[in-house]
Amino acid sequence: MENMSQEGCQSPADTSLNTHKTQRSNSSKTPIQILHEYGTKSGNLPVYVMEKAEGEAHQPSFVFSVTIEDVSCTGQGSSKKAAKHQAAEAAIRLLQLDPGIVNSPVMSESNGVAAETNNLSNSVGLLQELALQRGWRRPEYTVLIEAGPVHQREFTVTCQLESLSEKALGNSKKGAKKAAAEKMLAKLQNLSGCSEITWMPKPSVRFENLRNSSAEKITLLRRNPLSIPNTDYIQMILELSKEQGFEVTYFDIDELTVNGQYQCLAELSTSPVTVCHGTGISCSNAHNDAAHSALQYIKIMAAIK
Structure with a gap:
């Protein structure tokens, strides 16, 4: 009888723990996935930030915080993933989410x-x-x-x-x-590469840096004219962007010019951002023209004074 009593009785803490385990077992989704789906549905995606990383290499300890809506929670674990799970789990409890009612949003387009x-x-x-x-x-x-x-x-x-x-x-x-x-x-x-945003931006390239640079491509740009026929300015600015650490993005404009030419914009991730317009008899020609305009602008801004 004594053994049966001990096995059949549970403390409130045990009951809470078992209920929590049952909820988790009923859902194959991790706390991170549940919180992400809730955030997608409500328009408030969770933001994870690593607050601390310490310990030895064989026994590390990570602390992550997660912010969603007006809720902010932290979690600790022996791996980044474990710490994020702990933080997400704490946020789920505060938000009183039921994994069964978290649904993906329906996006509509016309x-x-x-x-x-x-x-x-x-x-x-x-x-x-x-x-x-x-x-x-x-x-x-x-x-x-x-x-x-x-x-x-x-x-x-x-x-x-x-x-x-x-x-x-x-x-x-x-x-x-x-x-x-x-x-x-x-x-x-x-x-x-995951539902948590961990991307880090490249450092912005300021025109002061371009003026002070003595690298090969920027030096050639300063010295040589930009009026040579049949030059591939797209390749030229691509090589320069790789050397100087900025990116070039082309945006095609659907409407043609009054002369029936294609249009596009070339956007450079400089600081401040550079946007140049280009036109041509084809999309590729418009891109080349926009790249030419961008190179002319950089040539002026990067001139050594």
Whole structure:
């Protein structure tokens, strides 16, 4: 009887622990996945930050914090993943999430134009919070194109975050801005290789650095003219960007010029960001023209005074 009593009785702590284990066993999702799905649905993706890494190589200890909505929790573990799991688990408890009701959002699009949905409602704010938390420059949004009849306007907006750029369409400036921010968040996750954003930006390349550089490509740019026919300026600026550590992104403009030529923009991840326009009888020619304009601008800005 005594053995049966001992085995059949559980303390409140044991009951709570078993309930928690049962909830976890009923769901094959990890705490990180559950919190990510909740964040995707609510438009508030969780942001993980490593607060501390200490201990010996054979016995490390990591502390991670996670912020989602107005909740901030920390977790500790012998690996980064374990610490993130602990932090996510704490956030799930505070948010009182039931893994069974976490569903993926439904995204709607029409003719390639991102619809304004509640799923995008906080993407702009979340991206800005992420930038502030990481010490990045704030995201910059630029309206590239405004087209279509008055009753059915379409806007093309770019979102620039450090060296990254994303472009999106919307039937209002606000909708296009939100869609561009959402695409930027998705890109950050893709570059991180997981649901947590761990991507780190490359250092910005300032024009002062270009002026002070004596590397081969920038020196050749200063010395040689940029008016040689049939020059591959796309390759030229690509080689220069690799040498100096900035990135070049081309954005094709759907509308032709009044002369029927293709248009594009070349965006350089310099500080400040450089955007140059190009036109041509084909997309590749427009890209080459934009690269030529960008090289001319760099040539002027990087001139040694």
